Amino acid sequence: MSTPAGEKLIAAASTLFYRHGIRAVGVDLIAETAGTTKKTLYDRFGSKDALVALYLERRTGIWREFLHEHLHGRPVEDLFDVLALWLREQDRGCAFVNAYAEIGGTGHPAEPVIRAEKEWMRAFLVDRAREQGHPESTGVALHLLYEGATVLATAGGDPDAPARAKASALAVLYPPADEQGERGQQHQHDHSLAER
Amino acid sequence: MSTPAGEKLIAAASTLFYRHGIRAVGVDLIAETAGTTKKTLYDRFGSKDALVALYLERRTGIWREFLHEHLHGRPVEDLFDVLALWLREQDRGCAFVNAYAEIGGTGHPAEPVIRAEKEWMRAFLVDRAREQGHPESTGVALHLLYEGATVLATAGGDPDAPARAKASALAVLYPPADEQGERGQQHQHDHSLAER
DNA sequence: AAGTAACCATACCGGTCGGTATACTCGCAG
DNA sequence: CTGCGAGTATACCGACCGGTATGGTTACTT
CATH class of the missing domain: 1.10.10.60 (Homeodomain-like)
Structure with a gap:
């Protein structure tokens, strides 16, 4: 404070x-x-720079609170429903990615805050995936899909990106049982997050 | 010109x-x-704004040339090797994401250029995936992984992000043939892009 | 020979940038 | 009652912002 x-x-x-x-x-x-x-x-x-760093530090806390509150007790793939909910109000996308676009590579005091946020999210998803019996690579895949969904929902202008990412995540988490190729998002499992 | x-x-x-x-x-x-x-x-x-729009338009052309040149004749998952190669020199990440961070939502003339680039890339990957017998959802998944890898390699500070994304892509493209859970990136297929 | 597109050089405009300086008021703890 | 931290108000600094104005020099065209 x-x-x-x-x-x-x-x-x-x-x-x-x-x-x-x-x-x-x-x-x-x-x-x-x-x-x-x-x-x-x-x-x-x-300085302004110090205020910028503080802005991002505060923001990590707000996002983590939001995430814990909404993902509590739900399967990890519901992350993408939480993200969709978050982006409905935070329509300028990821504050950390945006900040990095402006200050990246300059030695700005906020740079470590940005890297730490991405690292925390990776670790969080790896842990959550592991709790559901999945290897680290699956958590990493979820992290990649999560970042991709955020970018495509904002810069890409596709509001359905989180939903598409969830479909992709389900394919990674619960791979189809047949041998190869030709099919897509055939199993829907319905773990979907109830609209609150 | x-x-x-x-x-x-x-x-x-x-x-x-x-x-x-x-x-x-x-x-x-x-x-x-x-x-x-x-x-x-x-x-x-x-105006400066018009110059910004032109800068991004030129950049789409350069990236598409690079992509076609290096991905030509290779399977779509090698996209991530091409991305790693690209990011070795373009170490400030995606110019379009960065630009959107600064001008997004302002009615700037470069905004449609940004959206068009993301849309083009999505269509490109969906087409390429389809040529290899995969449904649209697979191309979309590749697009999400591609954007995620770019963000995590730059703002996230993880130079191995494209390689991790490739592993995830292989899991989506060639799902493991067994029933469920416990295992990760067990098949390596070695479609890897020869270092040039 | 006249016109014109492309270019260079320089000065100017009002406004904003991050940051500092000075001086004053309040409430509270020793 | 004194000292100090927190606050307000205002003025100032040199530098830079995007954009405009004026004027002059080439070189190629009609």
């Missing part, structure tokens, strides 16, 4: 950074939106 | 936009890097 004015600044910065991007948002606008001053911003955080 | 000075401007803009991002690069720097002037830039392209 931070001071009251500090929290208002983080909240304003988070909204603005996510919606418009990092470079597109100036510190003047952040301070004004938060109803405070640039002086306070620099007293609390020292 | 454009005039000589126009081409120099596009080349300079492409390098700079890809390396540092769109907002991070000013028109003054582009003109100076190209060894020409801002006047010429505006005479040729009219």
Whole structure:
């Protein structure tokens, strides 16, 4: 936690950074939106870069909470239903991918935060898959499908990407029992997440 | 094609936009890097936004050429070897995803270029998969894995992501013949792309 | 010979960038 | 009652932003 004015600044910065991007948002606008001053911003955080790193750190917590709350007690493939739900409000996609697009490779203090988030998600999915009796490679595949679905739902403009990713995930988790080739998403298992 | 000075401007803009991002690069720097002037830039392209759109349009062509050249005559799963090769030089990841992170949802003239690229890639993979006897859903799965691998190789900092994606792709393309669960990437088929 | 497309050079515009400086007010703990 | 952390308000800094204006120089066409 931070001071009251500090929290208002983080909240304003988070909204603005996510919606418009990092470079597109100036510190003047952040301070004004938060109803405070640039002086306070620099007293609390020292630099815009530090505020950016904090924005992403806060965001990891929010996503993990959302994920745990909605995936609790459900099979791992329902991840994609949770993602679809998340993207309905977070329509600018993955904040970490977006941030990396702007600051990647510059030595920015937020870079390790981005890598850590991706690593955490990989480990989470490997663990969850393992609990259901699947090898590490299956968790990795789920992670790849998850990132792909996020990108295609936003930059790709395909709102059904998470649903398609779920279908692909089911094919990986429960491979068809016959020998080869010709068929597709024939088994539907209906593990689908109830609309809440 | 454009005039000589126009081409120099596009080349300079492409390098700079890809390396540092769109907002991070000013028109003054582009003109100076190209060894020409801002006047010429505006005479040729009219606005920075138009130059951004052109940058992405050019980039689609370069990637498609690279893809066709390296994937020619090889099975579709070798896509991931081609991607690894591409990312060895294009280490800032997908230019379209990065651009969308900066301009997405703003009505920028480059937005349709981004969506078109993702759609083209989807159609390409669906076609290629179909040629090998696989249903549309398999091509879609390959597309998701491809986007996921690109993100995880760059923002995720995992240079082996394309290789992992290939293993996942093989599991989708050639599902294991037994009933369920417990095993992973047991068949390796060795369709791997010869190092060139 | 006149016109024109392409180009270079330079200066300018209002606005915003990240960051700093100065000065003042409040509430609270020693 | 004094000192200090937290806050507000405002002004300032040099640098850069996207975009425009003016003017002059080639080279090729009609």
